Amino acid sequence: MSELDVPAAAVSRRRLLGGAAAGAVGVAGAVLLGQGSAQAAFETSPVGYASMNGGTSGGSASTVVTVSSASALQSALSSGTSQTVRINGLISISGMYNVASNKTIIGVGSGSGITGGGFNLSGVRNIIIRNLVFRNANDDSINVQTNTTNVWIDHNDLASGYDGLIDIKRGSDFITVSWNRLHNHDKSMLLGHDDGNASQDLGHLRVTYVHNWFEGTGQRHPRVRFANPVHVLNNYYSNIGSYGVCSTMNAGVFVERNYFENVGSPTITQTGDSDPGNLKVLNNYKVNSGTEQVRNGASVAAIPYSYTPQANNTVKATVTAGAGTGKI
Template identity: 35%
Template sequence: MAAIYPNLSLPLLLLLSLLFPSLIFSSTLQNPDLVVQEVHRKINESRRNLGYLSCGTGNPIDDCWRCDPNWEQNRQRLADCAIGFGKNAVGGRDGKIYVVTDSGNDNPVTPKPGTLRYAVIQEEPLWIIFARDMVIQLKEELIMNSFKTIDGRGSSVHIAGGPCITVQYVTNIIIHGIHIHDCKQGGNTMVRDSTKHFGFRTLSDGDGVSIFGGSHVWVDHCSLSNCRDGLIDAIHGSTAITISNNYMTHHDKVMLLGHSDSYTQDKNMQVTIAFNHFGEGLVQRMPRCRHGYFHVVNNDYTHWEMYAIGGSAAPTINSQGNRFLAPDNRFSKEVTKYEDAPESEWKNWNWRSDGDLMMNGAYFTQSGAGASSSYARASSLGARPSSLVGTITLNSGALNCRKGSRC
């Protein structure tokens, strides 16, 4: 046998003969390179059958973990599945699992053990899960500490009817599998943000998720709708963010990325927006960008009333492999909106559309140097063809995961 496959070691040949005897002695596969390729194919195929590799959806995040029927015993593996600029957001991967058991006793200053607020203010890394289905109506903003994951898989968890989630000057946050909706303003009161500190909070905006000076943040598979201000906003120097697999509906100003035209610190902002479904009842800002670099890739835009992607202050916007279905009215067919600048200025901003699918009259107004270095320096992940967007985003939003079966 070694004479037949001189480039393969004897131990490897013996192993292969045990695993795949018909392959090794096949007269059709005398080429050692072909043997190795075929063995890799068969091993990968067998692993897929066991749920360790791709489920074949074309969604790299989901293919990383959703096909594992034992996901509930391997929850923290999710942290290794992020993509894009937020791919290094480990959240509470390296800490203990904390189970939220109390949904109704939110105390903004002296939170009780068992509550979500108690978990998110702790100093150490925590992977936070939920004992059962619950609706959590917060009395004030949920101000998170660093290295935390909020993981709603296995339960139907709603944060709704009060102030919602704030990620302020902290790092390594994962928010996954949560319904976030009907968020209100809070503030003008004391709120705790760690075990060691609480302070006076001014009036909040009423965002679903507010990222303020945060970094390494990943918001994945959440369902968001109907908040007072933005569904997800990132401002004041926030960066290294991925917003993926979310389902967003029934909202006006969906996503603001960048504080103001004059806040130039946001030039370092890098955000990946991937595999989301922007659905019914949305008006604008999907997203609205300022200053930084924004990779908008393989999203499904099925509704907008004013525009889908907009910005000011010369952001770089790289739109790849998205599907844009324009509304039926004749006034909102344009995907893009250049704001607060004359054409003589915005024509130099780097906005490009690459492989996007335009439907029902949708069109994208490009600008700047199409192949400029600003695109090359920060392509956060490879785009799949826009024809696959329907499959990739099919399960956007919070998943109905149950223990003991694939998500």
């Protein structure tokens, strides 16, 4: 039996005996995902793509501002200062608030965040968004666009938005989306906004989706254009309305060791008017779920970082225990 298929506890022991700390990120961006739920839910730095390209450290930990009003939040997010922005309470905002580079945005407790609007990351770098509630956005809840790089979106609870909950587009790159709970929504995560945007998107849109919980959502978990490779690893899909993961426009998506429960179409390779994409699967765990669609898996590029995935049959318990707010 290879290390990729051993139980989570055994992988954890093996890694720890080798000297690596639980949840750590190595110099090459190694993802240590084999730990049990109590350990794996508490990474203090991003795994996967957000650990590459110089890494994602967010704003200064020594410059901290705590906000509890819309005006204070908008000012803190748009400031040119590298800082940590702590959101205290559920703040009602209107529209999309722009986020400047070098920010850590984190909720206080399990119920802090925003309602009525969303965050816009455009042409910026080095952003961390953690432990926040997003509700009732009048557009996207989190919109990452225009060559934004090095973003870590982790341990948030997102629901009931107007458009996407987490959309990534327009040449953005080196992003990790981890340990988020998405529910009460249709179009969850778009990666690549338009079939005609190849000139900006090819060679970019590299994203790791890991340990997220898609609970009763409709589609786009994610829905991908152009990007290759995209890594969809160790996520839990429960009671999905339309489809799980979709690859289009010659994208390359690797869907590995996820847990699909009550999902009629775990993976598809075409939707809407888009040309088909490439998709390969490995050892996904399915309960009352349909057949995975695959296409030209050899065209899906190799994942460029080292990692040890969690055993597929343990993903549900780990993700339901660790995803969302109040866990870090």
